[in-house]
Amino acid sequence: MGSQLLTPAERRHQWRRRLTPYMFLLPALLIFGIFMLYPIIASLQLSFESQLNPNSGFSLDNYRRLFGDTVFRKALINTVFLLVFQVPLQLGLAMVLAVLLNSAVLKFRTAFRLIYFLPAITALFAVALIFRLLLNDEKGLINYVLNGLGVQPVPWLTNAWPAKFSLVMAITWRWTGYNMVIYLASLQSIPTELYEAAELDGAGAWAKFWAITVPMMRPTILLTTVLSTIGTLQIFDEPYLLTRSGPSNETLSMATLLYRTAFQNAEFNYASAIAYAMVLIIAVFSLLQFRIAQRGED
């Protein structure tokens, strides 16, 4: 349509049509620009200004300090430790539950799905506080049960390794059902004919799982892995409330260190460097997982 053939009224109309999508986007763009994009950029800038002389221009001080900071290293190791234990545990359990629920239970499937999903709607702070009671060293229910079974009580929240394990437990409780629901939906989209064909070839349940279910669910498995990884690398509420990052920083996470640095020690520049280290680490882990998934496909 040549615009020179249009009357002024038609041209005005065309202008308005062209402008329309931007008007619809305007509120989102304004808020996004001011409250997300600006802080993301400002934070990067802050991280390159020295904590001690903030107005001395570009400086790598914060990053230099970060490399030598044993507390940051501890937070990083703790967070990666959580990741390595908790992501496979939680996704493995979710897969087992989804497959079981999909294979045998026909009557109560909706009820089971509801029950398993319930922890996933609970506030993280609530999960942390409930587990704080359950895991109380002297008077918690879990130690009471262990005691009844003749097992020595475990110092769940006051000893390094048990405290890490307590976090894994609370997180697994919170997220397994969520991932199970995702897996269940994905399982149901696998064509039944595939299983029927495999059965004709004499494949058992185990063989079918590895030959059909896992390859068909690869995109979903990858996605849940990346999502849980990103989530765990950012973990804050659980270590902050369940273990209070203790004992002696043994359950300090990167996000709790960021909070402490920025809002308890008021070191805004150094905290921004910690934040960007988190961005980088998350990007590396996500990329790594996509790479591994791709290699598996060949």
Added chain:
Amino acid sequence: MAKTKLSDELVPKPFVSRFQRGAIYLLLVVGAFLSLFPFYYMFVQASQPSSEVLRFPPHLWFGSAAWSNIQGLFANGFGRSLFNSAFIAVVYASLSVFIASLAGYAFAKFRFRGRSILFGMFLLVLMIPYHVTAVPLFQLMAKITLFGDPTWISSYQAVILPALANPFGIFLMRQSMQSLPDDLLDAARIDGAGEWRVFTSVALPTMRPTLAALAIYSFMFQWNSFFWPLIIMRDKAMETLPVRINALVGLSIIDYGQLMMGTALTTLPIMMIFIAFQRQFISGALAGAVKG
């Protein structure tokens, strides 16, 4: 990936014997017990007087202090926090759903310059941890003096605004707006409806299920949120529920009965909404994962 119609019986029955089926049921029931028990324990402890919560052996049945724990909480400013949380979550959910549907509509139903770059920008931010924004946002809120407030620290808008343009919501709305037939929109335009009318009276009404799912998701996100309100709500009168309860944990003498009652009262509304709108909840969770 090939898709077939969902069926309830995917794996033919003969391959699961009666014994296997029994074992599977047993495992699933144990799992369900583990899933539910912490909730039960929370309610039991919420009904105990503080001195009885950490008792050995632990109580496994309800106590008689539920009402006095509630009274104690409300004497401690819980009512105000309840109002703050509810107000913030409702305003946030309504506004963010509205903004996401506007943006989703633009991305799904218009071709315009910069469309893919802008959409890509929203998606990219999904990958960046929101903790990165905390420091500059805090500094920003300390500087703004709009609307007569001395600063925006400890204000409702400081909690509501930052996550209002929710990339996940925009993504979700775009996905479902794409299924809207262009003919339907054009028919309304030919009938003389302006772009705004087309959006509000043709596009939006057909999106009700997605809007409901997103509203519930957004309400829950804000109601449960802890990190940012903990940072920005420094005035006791402005604390949301999680922040108020965290303050109770920090006291030198912790009243565990009240603490658990506070936790239970914060969890209960979400549980009730979940049971009433189970389908929307789960489709919200799946939209983020399966469709992506």
